[in-house]
Amino acid sequence: MKHDQWLNDLRKRMEDYSEPVPADLWSELEEELNHQDHPRVVPFWRRWQTVAAAVVLVAAFSSLWFIPQSSSDSSQMTADIPQIKQNVEELESSPSVSSLEKTFPTKEQVSLAVQSSHTKVRIKPSVVAQQLPIQLKDEDKNVFIITEAKDEGESEALMTEEKDEETSNKEKTSVVEQKPVRKDYPSSQTQPSSFHPSKNKKGWEIDLCTGGGQMESGIANNYSYLVSPIMYSKVSKDYNSQSEAVYYDLNAGGSNIGYPGDAYYSAASINNQVNVSNVEYKHKTPITIGMSVRLFLDKNWALETGLMYTQLSSDLQSKSNSYFKQEQTLHYVGIPLKLNRTLWENKRFDIYASAGGAVEKSVSGKIQTIISNKNDNSIENSVDLDIDRLQWSVNGGVGAQLHLTDKFGAYIEPGINYYFDDGTNVETIRKEHPLNLNLRLGLRLSLDR
Amino acid sequence: MKKKVCYIKQYFHFYVLYIIKVVHASIIGMNEKELAIRCGRGDNVARKVLYERYAGQLMAMCLRYFTDRESAKDILHDVFIRIFNTIDGFEFRGDGSLKAWLNKVAFSVIAKQLKADSQNMEVNVSDWEQIEEYVEEESVQDIPQKVLMNFIRELPNQMRLVFSLYVFEEKSHKEIGDILGITDRTSSSALSRAKALLMEKIKNYRLKINH
Numbered sequence: 001m002k003h004d005q006w007l008n009d010l011r012k013r014m015e016d017y018s019e020p021v022p023a024d025l026w027s028e029l030e031e032e033l034n035h036q037d038h039p040r041v042v043p044f045w046r047r048w049q050t051v052a053a054a055v056v057l058v059a060a061f062s063s064l065w066f067i068p069q070s071s072s073d074s075s076q077m078t079a080d081i082p083q084i085k086q087n088v089e090e091l092e093s094s095p096s097v098s099s100l101e102k103t104f105p106t107k108e109q110v111s112l113a114v115q116s117s118h119t120k121v122r123i124k125p126s127v128v129a130q131q132l133p134i135q136l137k138d139e140d141k142n143v144f145i146i147t148e149a150k151d152e153g154e155s156e157a158l159m160t161e162e163k164d165e166e167t168s169n170k171e172k173t174s175v176v177e178q179k180p181v182r183k184d185y186p187s188s189q190t191q192p193s194s195f196h197p198s199k200n201k202k203g204w205e206i207d208l209c210t211g212g213g214q215m216e217s218g219i220a221n222n223y224s225y226l227v228s229p230i231m232y233s234k235v236s237k238d239y240n241s242q243s244e245a246v247y248y249d250l251n252a253g254g255s256n257i258g259y260p261g262d263a264y265y266s267a268a269s270i271n272n273q274v275n276v277s278n279v280e281y282k283h284k285t286p287i288t289i290g291m292s293v294r295l296f297l298d299k300n301w302a303l304e305t306g307l308m309y310t311q312l313s314s315d316l317q318s319k320s321n322s323y324f325k326q327e328q329t330l331h332y333v334g335i336p337l338k339l340n341r342t343l344w345e346n347k348r349f350d351i352y353a354s355a356g357g358a359v360e361k362s363v364s365g366k367i368q369t370i371i372s373n374k375n376d377n378s379i380e381n382s383v384d385l386d387i388d389r390l391q392w393s394v395n396g397g398v399g400a401q402l403h404l405t406d407k408f409g410a411y412i413e414p415g416i417n418y419y420f421d422d423g424t425n426v427e428t429i430r431k432e433h434p435l436n437l438n439l440r441l442g443l444r445l446s447l448d449r
Numbered sequence: 450m451k452k453k454v455c456y457i458k459q460y461f462h463f464y465v466l467y468i469i470k471v472v473h474a475s476i477i478g479m480n481e482k483e484l485a486i487r488c489g490r491g492d493n494v495a496r497k498v499l500y501e502r503y504a505g506q507l508m509a510m511c512l513r514y515f516t517d518r519e520s521a522k523d524i525l526h527d528v529f530i531r532i533f534n535t536i537d538g539f540e541f542r543g544d545g546s547l548k549a550w551l552n553k554v555a556f557s558v559i560a561k562q563l564k565a566d567s568q569n570m571e572v573n574v575s576d577w578e579q580i581e582e583y584v585e586e587e588s589v590q591d592i593p594q595k596v597l598m599n600f601i602r603e604l605p606n607q608m609r610l611v612f613s614l615y616v617f618e619e620k621s622h623k624e625i626g627d628i629l630g631i632t633d634r635t636s637s638s639a640l641s642r643a644k645a646l647l648m649e650k651i652k653n654y655r656l657k658i659n660h
Contacts, residue, residue: 006586007616007644010597014617017594018505019512022522026500029529030493036534037491347479347487347494 053293053305053445057335060307282315283429290442294340302340308440309333310360312428327368330428332391334360348403354413355396362387365426389422391430401444413440481548482541489537496533503548504529507555509598513613514559516602524562528555556618560628563610567630587651600650604643611636612643 292306309331316326338356345351365385372378397415404410417438419430429436479487479498487495507528511521532554539550589597601609610629614620615636622633622640629636 006589010589011616011619013589014509014594014597016506017509017598019509019598021504021508021525022518025504025522025526026497029500029526029533030497032530033493033496033533345494 053295056307057305060333060335280317281427281432282317283432284313284315286310286312286429286438288438288440288442290336290440292336292442292444294444294446296446300342302342302446304336304338304340304354304356304444306336306442306444307333308336308358308360308442310438312430314428316427325370327370328365328385328426328428329368330362330365330385330387330426332360333363334358334391336395338395343398349400350403350409351398351400353396353398354415355394357392357394360391360393362391385426387422387424387426389424391419391422393417393419393430397440399440407446409444409446411440411442411444414438415440481544481546485536485539485541485547488533489539499532500529503551506548507551510552510555510617511559512598513601513617514563514610516609524559528558531558552618563628564630567628585648585652587648587655589651592651592654596654597651600647600654603650604646607631608639608643608646611639612647615640 288308288310290306290308292304292308294302294304296302310333312328312330312332314328316328318324336356336358338354338358340352340354343351343353362385365387366382367385368380368382370378370380395415395417397413399411399413399415401409401411415438417436419434419436421431421434479495484495484499484502488499504525508521508525511524511528512518515521515524532551535554539547541547601612604612607629611625611631614625614628615622620628622636625631625636626633631639
């Protein structure tokens with residue numbers, strides 16, 4: 001361009017001139033580049049990453065099935081009942097202590113029937129008996145878990161069978177009764193309450209003395225009870241040693257607290273309602289953490305799956321009775337399956353929308369009950385909660401993901417979930433508010449980009 | 450312990466700066482150097498960014514030599530393929546070096562095609578005799594780029610090619626002759642005639658808009 005200023009000017013003028021490019025050019029380019037870069041395009045279902053992901057999922061699923069199952073399904077229960085029935089009959093017919101002792105199911109039998117509940121009890125000195133309401137399992141059976149109290153001494157759990165009693169609660173003394181207020185609670189008043197002090201029956205008692213761990217078994221005058229094969233509780237009546245018997249008795253009619261001086265045998269019936277009346281549930285917000293794998297179907301759409309862990313934690317506080325408090329913790333492991341759509345992308349972040357479903361299984365759970373009495377003594381009891389049922393849910397949300405490396409990212413995803421009723425009676429935030437918000441955090445592996 | 454704390458403070462500063470840089474980059478976008486490096490690695494995101502930034506200008510370049518849009522598109526496609534395949538050999542040398550390199554690559558693809566086409570091209574030199582060779586120079590500053598581009602495209606085929614190669618690609622007449630299969634005298638003649646034609650068009654255009 002020697003000496004020609006005009007031509008130079010023209011060139012400079014047109015330097016940044018730009019023309020519109022046909023819209024499909026990029027996708028053609030991309031396709032060709034992909035073919036160049038990945039000459040042997042293996043369909044994603046054959047890549048090793050998919051195989052690895054599938055193996056992980058299968059392992060996760062199978063581990064869920066191998067977790068010790070709650071064996072307290074009805075069949076097992078009913079199998080034990082005949083045995084227990086027999087014991088009770090013997091019980092009634094032979095008043096002597098020694099023969100009574102023989103009728104008591106052995107610890108092994110008890111533990112067989114109680115297989116699912118690994119109970120641990122901590123007893124503070126002066127505290128004796130407890131009986132705790134727990135809601136378990138599939139049908140509307142509410143089962144009491146009665147713990148096997150272990151002191152320095154011996155203890156024994158007894159099982160008797162439910163009896164239909166017509167005697168009412170009126171014969172109880174100094175019992176505080178509350179009326180059930182949870183209307184949605186399936187209430188069947190068909191069975192009489194679990195608490196039947198009936199005068200002419202023979203019962204027995206186990207005495208867990210704080211003092212020396214002696215076991216006295218004597219025959220108490222007044223009481224008989226209804227008991228579930230799984231649980232049972234014993235009460236003490238040792239008035240002499242100033243121990244205070246505190247127990248908590250639930251029956252169809254209400255919840256009762258016994259105070260020192262009462263000798264109550266309490267029991268629970270398998271057909272009885274757990275009547276946790278007047279109880280306030282405070283559910284804490286669940287948080288889910290997870291690891292997930294995302295397979296891209298095309299540029300913007302991806303299928304996501306993985307593993308996630310959620311902890312549900314709730315507090316129960318009995319309003320009518322401030323001495324009663326429960327903390328429930330459930331751990332869920334789940335597998336989500338979702339569809340993702342990338343909304344905006346950058347080299348560092350991407351924002352996406354996601355929708356899909358998940359199936360979860362409770363892998364462990366615990367209800368810790370704390371009962372205290374007037375004098376600030378308290379019993380704590382932890383019971384494991386096994387929920388057999390799967391929890392299905394659908395969810396949707398938007399998320400943001402930070403690309404840590406080419407394939408790995410960390411994400412945060414607020415979303416809305418809807419949890420389908422899992423058919424158990426366990427009360428969690430998912431039952432109370434099936435539609436709720438939650439927050440998911442985790443790491444994600446993106447494949448096939 | 451004090452020293453340790455010092456180090457921690459230092460690292461913390463580096464970390465903060467790094468975070469700022471990352472955020473800044475994600476908001477502003479990749480600079481030329483980074484773009485080139487990442488494309489060289491085969492990063493599809495970077496490739497797309499490069500495409501979106503430069504496709505328009507490269508398309509304009511292709512259209513100078515191939516007036517038919519379909520052909521221009523094909524050429525552009527080849528250009529980008531060549532770019533992405535060879536960008537790993539590109540060394541960033543300061544502002545504008547990427548663009549210059551891209552132009553160079555594009556030109557080599559275009560020239561190849563022009564050479565192939567020139568076999569079939571007929572040159573009708575006789576038409577040129579009618580054009581005056583010397584013309585008063587018109588200013589181009591106030592004419593829209595698009596209009597100017599159209600004027601250039603309206604030039605007879607070979608004149609347009611010669612003109613573009615000389616003005617925009619800054620090739621010598623000899624080089625042009627090699628590409629187009631003509632003598633450098635023909636090339637220089639074509640250039641001056643093209644220039645004259647353009648001047649006339651600009652003049653007429655200005656007259657039109659001033660009315």
